[in-house]
Amino acid sequence: MNCETCLNNNCSNINESGFPKITSAFFILTNQCPLKCAYCFVNQNIEKMTYQTALDSANFLIENSKETGFTPSITFFGGEPLLEWETIIKPLTKYIRNEYKKQFKLSITSNCVLMTEDKLEFMKDNNISLLFSIDGDKETQSINRPFHNGNSSFDILEPKIPMILKYFPNMTFRATIHKPTAKHTFHNMKFAVEKGYDNMFFIPNVFDDWNEENKNILKQQLTLFGDYFIENARNGKIIHLNNLDKVFSKIPQINYAHKNQLNRPIITHKCGLGTGAAASISTDGKIYACQEMPTNDDLFEIGNIYDGEDLEKRKKLASLFNSQKVYGLKNCVDCKLDKICDGACVANNYLWSKELNRIPDMYCYWQQILLDEAIKICNVLGSEKNEVFKNYYFNNFNKSNNRKLV
Template structure:
């Protein structure tokens, strides 16, 4: 039975082992693959068994020497790295990341939206001020991250201007990294200048090509949205492309990830973020066969990405690869899936506090209100967000996945859906590890564009080639 510390898998027809507690990927051949199978089965080598497979004594002795060195280093031990995947909160938590819902109104009617499509409220300016004051007090001079959210936040441009002015008045503007999540349908010169002047990063929601987008994300009156977004991309967003990531939500209607990836590449954007639709609607969520198709296309994208990266060809970075790949490096590694158990809050239009923007609107998940002193005790109430699959503890990729998205775990709360979401995550992580190994093996310097020059220069790569012995 496979240990949860050593995971054997294949990518692109090649065999690999992943050491979960050491964050190491190892390229294997027929002999070294048998060695790791033996370790999972016996906890050691079985030389006689290796001889029975007609491997030469010379090869067996060489792999035995390498295996014993790895064993002496302790990389097979379950306690090689001791991580707490739930990232227990300290008594004095730092809160420096906030998603602020400027409005719950939206001009689109996306088929999978987990928010109320009939929103009508805008956030009170007093709530904005209270939120900024809270961040100033609880960020302890660290950088502050503010994501402007909705609904569609660009329906409330006056509130955005007020928030920017308040940040300056409170003396924190130079510490704030601003971002906005927008559907891209509302754009003009004034908005463009505000985004550019304030260096606001943009998460642009786009579900793929013309047909994919128009089915998933029509206007409320049923009108197609792609043509409007396409025009805004050409006239405005391309001028801000170094600050843009594209976020796409996958349903039955746009399960061909390659079409989405090609559309992002066509626009010359750098990052493509892929998420499943968070829904139990059988008309939207993927079937088992469609899941298999997602994996097949994911491998096609991965092969294309590897080729372009190792040959220094510009291409979008698929999030289902890079978000896991960077977990190989301690200085980039997260101790939780996101900031939900750590430094993040979300504020709705009424000032209610949540640990994550995806839970906004669920009354049972409210932690407090930004206008109340109770907000200072919100850390004591976050346990309700620690929603994990019971199988996480013994999962081979638990130190990379860290339990996954709490909202996905909350929505997909029956065994079948839990297995579905976990299996997809595991397969994407395998793809990511395979991509990492192929880049390390062919052109490791290409990792600089993924992990950064500082990380690449100061941390050893987590790759070992045992496929030549």
């Protein structure tokens, strides 16, 4: 799909072969949730997927996979999917494992307030992976992710962390940075490490109203983490903040793009755009390009499990995005990432601005301060000839013969 048609931003001319069959999907089992997160994007009305719809959705994916050769994949999502443990997750998993053995990849995204050891045992036995969303210590969790009655969810979740890590030792600590608790970001990163996590992923809520003071607070927090990273590297340990890992990987790309005066790449097969093999299936069996959209906007609806994908709807959605025309904070002026920018999350772009090509300012700012911190770390540890960091960096992010950190 990297063609003259895309250069002209006219994806309506792309034929059906440019849009693969959907073989991977988030199943929106319910819009309900025990928690009332301050930044939740889900309209928590009373909608639930029936078992029959879930079964039909699974069979829809398997039929598509027979045509494409891709392994089908389901992520149980919500709302809170564990609310439908007995009605959908458990019986559908048994059906899939009996009928298709290991052909299906299965996972659950959960806040884990309903998680038990029995559920974890079942997940392990049936090869179901887990993404557990938690934002940090008690003060942070109480503000960001309370129950509907206002009570904190922390006291229920903290004792579950060792139990969950016993079954999923490589699980990522997935946290949202909410403006009122941004001042605790570094503390929450250390909290994750101290609780035994080897991987972290922190992302700001781009829909908060971040002013300069708030942004400076977050920058200071990230600077503290950078110093913590350096200190640990000097002691022989790499602390994995996945966001930072991704930015480390971009440094060689940035250098190459600037050295060769390259323009921003054309990107068409992108998450949330309806051009890939992944999507979400709503409680009533409609197919959406992104899991954030079933309760938000019909623009992202691209078919249903009974009639299949709607090619014209997929073309229309794809035609609204042009990676070479995306813009963000300060119209990208002086942004070091400009030449390699992929346009960020198109769903968040749309929810923030009603445009697929307009990146939220806070997303840009977060990426920029991550890059600044990554360059600082490279300069400090590079000048010290730190072998632990050098091996980590070159083994993962810079395979070229030019073994230059920045």
